[in-house]
Amino acid sequence: MLSGIDYFIVIAYIVGMLLLGLYFKKFVSSSEDYFLGGKSLPFWAIGMSIVVSDIGALDFVGVSGQAYRYGIAVGNFDWVGSVPAMLLAAFIFIPYFWRGGMYTIPEYLGRRYNKSVRTIASATWILFFALDLGVLFWASAVLLNVLMGWPIWISILSTAGVVGLYTYFGGITAVIMTDVVQMIIMFIGGFALVFLSLDAVGGWENMVEKIGTMGPEYQSHFDIIRPIDTKSPFPWTGILFGLTFVMANAYMIGNQSIVQRCLTAKNEWHAKASMIFGSALKMFIPILVLFPGLMAVVVHPDLADGDQALPMMIKTILPPGLVGLMFAAFFAGLMSSVDSLLNSTATLFTKDIYEPFIKKNADDRHYLKVGQITTLVLLGLGVATAPISSDFPGIYVAIQTFMSYFQGPLFAILLLGIFWKRSTQWGGLSALVIGIGFAIFLNVFKAGFFTIEDPFLYISWWSFLLAFIVNVVVSLLTKKHTKAELDGLVFSSKIVTKNKTL
Amino acid sequence: MLNFDWLSGISTETAKLIFFGLYFVIGALVLILPNDYVYEGIAKEDRHWWNNLKLWSLAVLAVLASVYYQF
Numbered sequence: 001m002l003s004g005i006d007y008f009i010v011i012a013y014i015v016g017m018l019l020l021g022l023y024f025k026k027f028v029s030s031s032e033d034y035f036l037g038g039k040s041l042p043f044w045a046i047g048m049s050i051v052v053s054d055i056g057a058l059d060f061v062g063v064s065g066q067a068y069r070y071g072i073a074v075g076n077f078d079w080v081g082s083v084p085a086m087l088l089a090a091f092i093f094i095p096y097f098w099r100g101g102m103y104t105i106p107e108y109l110g111r112r113y114n115k116s117v118r119t120i121a122s123a124t125w126i127l128f129f130a131l132d133l134g135v136l137f138w139a140s141a142v143l144l145n146v147l148m149g150w151p152i153w154i155s156i157l158s159t160a161g162v163v164g165l166y167t168y169f170g171g172i173t174a175v176i177m178t179d180v181v182q183m184i185i186m187f188i189g190g191f192a193l194v195f196l197s198l199d200a201v202g203g204w205e206n207m208v209e210k211i212g213t214m215g216p217e218y219q220s221h222f223d224i225i226r227p228i229d230t231k232s233p234f235p236w237t238g239i240l241f242g243l244t245f246v247m248a249n250a251y252m253i254g255n256q257s258i259v260q261r262c263l264t265a266k267n268e269w270h271a272k273a274s275m276i277f278g279s280a281l282k283m284f285i286p287i288l289v290l291f292p293g294l295m296a297v298v299v300h301p302d303l304a305d306g307d308q309a310l311p312m313m314i315k316t317i318l319p320p321g322l323v324g325l326m327f328a329a330f331f332a333g334l335m336s337s338v339d340s341l342l343n344s345t346a347t348l349f350t351k352d353i354y355e356p357f358i359k360k361n362a363d364d365r366h367y368l369k370v371g372q373i374t375t376l377v378l379l380g381l382g383v384a385t386a387p388i389s390s391d392f393p394g395i396y397v398a399i400q401t402f403m404s405y406f407q408g409p410l411f412a413i414l415l416l417g418i419f420w421k422r423s424t425q426w427g428g429l430s431a432l433v434i435g436i437g438f439a440i441f442l443n444v445f446k447a448g449f450f451t452i453e454d455p456f457l458y459i460s461w462w463s464f465l466l467a468f469i470v471n472v473v474v475s476l477l478t479k480k481h482t483k484a485e486l487d488g489l490v491f492s493s494k495i496v497t498k499n500k501t502l
Numbered sequence: 503m504l505n506f507d508w509l510s511g512i513s514t515e516t517a518k519l520i521f522f523g524l525y526f527v528i529g530a531l532v533l534i535l536p537n538d539y540v541y542e543g544i545a546k547e548d549r550h551w552w553n554n555l556k557l558w559s560l561a562v563l564a565v566l567a568s569v570y571y572q573f
Binding site: 072075079080083084087090091095222223224225226227228229235236237238240241244267268269270271272273276277279280283442449450451452458462 | 504505506507509510512513514517518520521525528532535540541542543544553555558559561562565566569570573
């Protein structure tokens, strides 16, 4: 439980976030302001926002738990799993999306392929984001309930009230600027825990030595590259093919909540710089979330569940005041995930579903209102579905896993869409549908196909490869797009030369 | 085949070299980008070495490579 100073820090944090978010209400007068921040934001704010949206409180606990069980190999996800993909996004994809004045990734897919591809991609993201909302509301409520003693429903409503108010009024500008503060709090809280934990285990060298003498299951805890025959989910082949080549790229290039932030940049340099700055900050994330899990191996060697590693370290290592700060950091992770989902889902619905299918050519104020109402509806949906999470403890992991099955085929059509002008609408559509179907098939029958514990990295790679092949074959068999249809949508060396025409 | 057993002859040391090779290739690709493209959005008189995104990218790649060298 928290002490008086911890309560004060947490309450001050929540009220501060609400006031800061509401301040940005005055900058919203059009749908472009609401969804793209009026294309006026600087790289540093966007970069910080990308990082904090990517790492939530549930990841804090989960990654520390995996580090406790498997060691430093978990860090691959933030190191090689981010940097190459973010550089590819910065120099190739983001300039196209930014110059094209796009709001959503499915909007690009719709222009490049056809309306069906756009609708399938958008509907899939909306479904997953909406499901995630209820889970995140429940996770926030459990945190508030355990640490503050607030009843579950009060906890859910207070989280929804704070995040909902500033997201409803301030749009993506409020989301990004509150994310900046949330990232700073997360880094201060996280580094405080790392430094104090390091002190508790007698320094890095001492920790490495102690873990090395704890038995055969700990011998590979400091090996970032794992052999193919490892039973952990991180063989190097999975890290290289599934994570580096597919999932990381799909996440950094195809995830609406990440890319939408870069589209708010004030100019193209800021859009590119935001991704590169974000990749630099991402290098620190494993230090914050992974190292406490490693140190828990020394401090609490007999934990039955690795996911208890971080809570136990907070409980035993941090003094009053810093516990409150660490809790605020947890809450910051949750709030940034919730506000991102709300705004991105509202953008996807308004631009990809409402505008093309329900009301075309309405005035801009109308779409602004639709975006705000969608935010409110999603908020209500998230609150109403939150208690379901308590009946399905594995639902968060299940949602994340199913999302990963969508990533391979999505990246295949994005990659061919931008680099291969012969790729056709039917190639893209069949690749997306068959690729997702194949990923689900591999998941259902994974015990018969794979030898590692959780083969999501392999499934991503093979579904990507099949979608890639299907796109190529079907495209070659169908009518190619005209030059005019591809204008500004396919990579051309012109964008990196003095001719700025896309 | 789906488990990449056909690559089981490659040791973890060689695998690490493959990752270093990847960083090297990415760095080389970043280096060949024209400066005008990298600075696009910044007025000519405001272009300095510290807002050259090639240098930012190479710095991040160097830190990444050193992490993999360390572990």
